[in-house]
Amino acid sequence: MKTDEKIIFIKNTLLGCFMGRIKTALVKRITEELIEKYASEFTESFDENKPKVTQHISASSKKLRNIITGYITRLHRKRAEA
Numbered sequence: 001m002k003t004d005e006k007i008i009f010i011k012n013t014l015l016g017c018f019m020g021r022i023k024t025a026l027v028k029r030i031t032e033e034l035i036e037k038y039a040s041e042f043t044e045s046f047d048e049n050k051p052k053v054t055q056h057i058s059a060s061s062k063k064l065r066n067i068i069t070g071y072i073t074r075l076h077r078k079r080a081e082a
Contacts, residue, residue, distance in 0.1 A: 023071055027064070030057065031071045044080060046073045 023031075034056055035042070042049050050069045059065040 023067070027067055027071060031068055031075065034068070034072060035075065042072055042076050044073060044077045046070060049073050049076075 034053065038052070038056060041052050046069060049072055050066070053059075053065055053069045053072065057065070057068070059068065
């Protein structure tokens with residue numbers, strides 16, 4: 001690796017550390033539907049929300065379920081602050 005390539009690689013790696021993960025339209029749509037229907041059931045705790053999300057959706061993978069649960073938790077915390 002040349003010096004210029006190393007600098008660009010390090011710069012891109014560091015920028016990646018500060019950027020958030022982008023949620024797909026599917027995750028956003030499912031999350032909004034769950035919040036509309038079952039808003040009172042969700043809390044600010046990821047671990048408490050995980051079984052509730054599993055109860056209401058049949059996600060094909062654990063990763064997708066966890067992404068949806070994390071997004072619900074984040075939105076719930078954000079709305080609680082406002």
